[in-house]
Amino acid sequence: MPSLGTSFGRGGATDFQQDLMNSDCIVIMGSNMAENHPVGFQWVMEARERGAHVFHVDPRFTRTSAMATKHVGIRAGSDIAFLGGIINYILENDRWFHEYVERYTNAPVVVDERFSDTEDNDGLFSGWDPEKGEYDVTTWQYEGVPVHGAAGQREKGFQGSHTKGEQSGHGGGGSGLSHGNPPTTDPTLQHPRCVFQILKRHYARYTPEMVAEACGCSVEEFLHVAETLCDCSGREKTGMFVYAVGWTQHTTGVQNIRAAAIIQLLLGNMGRPGGGIMALRGHASIQGSTDIPTLYNILPGYLTMPHVEHYGGLEAYIDETTAPGGWWGKADAYTVSLLKAWWGAAATPENEFCFSYLPRIDDDNSAYWTVQQMLQGKVKGYIVAGENPVVGNANGKAHRLALANLDWLVVRDLVEIETAAFWYDSPEVESGELSPETIGTEVFFMPASTHLEKDGSFTNTQRLLQWHFRAVDPKEDCRSELWFFFHLGKKIKEKLESSQDPRDLPIQDLTWAYPTSGEIEEPSAEAVLSEINGWDDKGQALAGYKLLKADGTTACGCWIYCGVFAGETNMAARRKPHWEQSYTALEWAWSWPANRRLLYNRASADPDGNPWSERKKLVWWDADQEKWTGTDTPDFDEEKPPSYVPPDDATGPDAIRGDHPFIMQADGLGWIYVPQGLVDGPLPTHYEPHESPYRNPFYAQRSNPRRQTTEVTEADPYNPVGDEGGADMYPYVLTTYRLTEHHTAGGMSRFTPYLAELQPQMFVEVHPDLARERGLEHGGWATIATARSAIEARVMVTDRMRPIRMGGEERHQVGLPYHWGSRGLTTGGSANDLTHLALDPNVHIQEVKALSCDIRPGRRPKGPALPERVTAKRDEAYALRGTPQAEPKDTVDTTHEREENG
């Protein structure tokens, strides 16, 4: 989560769900928490019972809205307009927390004079290169920071193409700052180029009236949320934001979250009880899968993955990944300890601890890019474990066509999901576009064991590592993920044992000796956790990441998890109930980092170290004992006094002042303005979704200029958009979502009778007016179409789908759950057959929360008639497209699109 990473220093939810009960105002936006996180939602209900305001700002009226004190309906994809409106409201009405903003954020920092804002360029920031389709981010730097220093390179991806791999900032950065402090600041916040003034200008046009126009809500509804949130912030009160993939799954996904980060910094809600930003993760261990990443561009603990084009040896890598101040100043210790964990005795100072063994990225290897490479026949094999991409990922059809282009495919899952069966059971087989006789892909289905059949840990949405124990042995050939990859690794090692080829050294030297047990030789999950935790040169478990060293005397598989096995105890397995301890429940399981439950909690005290108020006290400076203390583990050097001022030659954590609470940031400050780490702008800006039927009411620049679009246009065609001719052939806004009753792509729920019977059929939700407009009948069938495909669904006519009023005109949104496919106890149209591959540029996430579509009564055409009808409609729309009628200044954008569309 580079949005939270760049703003605060760490890519994780800043708070824990139990703390929701302490909030005075909870804004749930981009999340349907009651339906998708029902267990955590108990704390929202607790807050409501205690008198908190609970706002649900969402295109749909969901079970979350039903439980909120107020639901505000907005158009899908208009979140930044709404949040930008709140920022403007805070600034215009002087509602910001002065002392907090002045002391704890980068509001006073002066920005380079080459920076120019979207206000000056009609929707573009300075540095836009229309040829490359990229920003030159050096123009966004602080004044006085050397622009060709490591900072720029640290975040730079590949040159020359907008779709290539990027390394988004997961925090840190800030190279070029001296002893952690920005070079030029204006504590009075009056300098025209200071962050505060830039912010004011940037959001000046986000007036309540503009919010209403862009979002389709009323001015009164918007003002009620803005006023209440401000009333519930300050010394005595705190407000919290809750989001999930309703914010991330946009071409402006990262910037949606950034907008909330700005609000929370301005209101002084970060690091305080009942405050912060609660990022909700959609699976049991999605947080864990970025901490110990399944991502291609980071290493465990958010260390940067080396590029072929950058860094060279270890020294250069460390030089360029180390921040001058803060805990990223110790990147050398984290990196060397990781290398020691992986290559053990083979990693020596002489061979740079085997740094050369690490693979280098030479391309974008994100999931969607890989699928596009498959379509072009450039990928031979694919292992899919615990995912059902042909249902769960955007553009299911493109995925199925891509899989048919492989030599081999391995699918590991509990049941034979659509991804494993695509070659004989899919809409394309039905239509004749694919046929089992001609698909060359050899498909291996590997049955997986469930979480009840194996030991292991989940890292949940609040960074909490919770251990689970095997209850029963796996049946027949079902095996755990750990078993599969351990034994696969063993077999590969055996095959390469006698190889003389130097390229096999990384595998030959890899430490791979985990104890196994039982007939099936299940590896010990605790042994893996112990390696992740790390040990010293005597083999003793490390107690925390502060003990990590860069000299090769410590090994640690993931520095942020260091301490989870402290004292040779599996801290994740701790089970002391919350009623036997304080509400932070520090003895229940273990959370990274250092068992802190509420991040940046130094900010719960004022600059002098005293709680802002008795009511909101959490961590404070105990002058008698000369240390930080409180209900949570302090997220600060325990003995660093509030008055600490770093000497000029200080580095790392020592370079952070005693009154700068964000210890992962090079300057210890919360970043309202992000000078580096994001590729699409230092401040969030409202852009229309890639496939929006509307023009941008704010700027000539229609959608995020930096968004990624596909290169394989025939497999991922787009609907005409905005003012283009043919856009009205796909006139409705489509949004996809989950239901409580099912789990994502359905592999764990559609095959389970007790869940399948609760939502046994694919349906589409429409407002009564849309039903009238299109002749849709409640309980009947409808066909929903985009340029990609068409699916059918049963019609649910409901007031809960709110129409949008834009420019006095009523337009409609269409809601589709995305759980269904062709397999399981209940089958149905796959919503993701309709969605496309336009992505957020920072994290390559798909935009499936807002796109355009058409809806008609009746069932979809069957067999070859389906692709024929989809193509005919698309061709008709494209024939009407012609030249864009308006948006004269949108030349940059259209150039960009022309490049993409070939």
Add this chain to the structure above:
Amino acid sequence: MTSLAGPTQTYGAEAKPRMGFFTDTTICIGCKACEVACKEWNLIPEDGLLWTGESYDNTSHLGAETWRHVAFVEQRKPLRLEGETATVETDAAVQPEPLRWLMESDVCKHCTHAGCLDVCPTGALFRTEFGTVVVQEDICNGCGYCVPACPFGVIDKRDLPRSPDDAPLALPIFGKKEDGRVWKCTLCYDRLKGGHEPACAKSCPTDSIQFGELDELRERAEKRLAKLEAEGWNGAQLYGHDQNDGVGGFGAFFLLLDEPEVYGLPPDPVVPTAHLPKLWKQTALAATAMFVGVAAAFIGGRE
């Protein structure tokens, strides 16, 4: 009111405090965890994959295969009569109307005067030491008298085969042998015996389903209602709380946000056996009248 089946007096010293549910619908998030937990614990079969179109309710009603049922009601009514509430845009250019979505987890009421128990001829239905009403599956002979005796339509005959292996050689044309017995919520009698709360209450993430001693729950519910009334909640009312109602009060009662019939619940349930004494009297009267009539006919005939 008759007292054909008093709660637990027959247990003497073994009687436990009467246990029950207080289901507070104002904090029900409609997650249906109760339905799933109930089925898992009690090994109840899946009962059809029918999409109803009734909001998010695809269970529709309680029955032999559904011992917890979450109702969903979409209404153009405000959640609260004052303060914050949700609205919905309706027809163009008309003021927004309020919108709320009610959810309620329904269950067997474990009535103080339980019709099902009164009419059971085999003794399969009995009152437990916790004051709950339970069917013994090894005694029930499937006569079905209890089905119409329940004023809520809770207890139900199972039409499914006893098990998948039942009559494996039967030709499909003859169908599988039906179970035929009646089933309903046991308030997890087995769990209670082991000192655990029922599965639905255990799984409820927001404590909408509260399990405990009935007397304590009733007190809690009254306080809760007073708080909601003070906060202006629209239509807050207790259902099944009154011990003078037609079933002598529910062992599992509810806090609703509208009239019971909105949720598909009978507004004034009466145990059918309440009329039995009157019926017997009338029968006796009729029999006497008939006897007198017939006798009179004979006497008259002699003349």
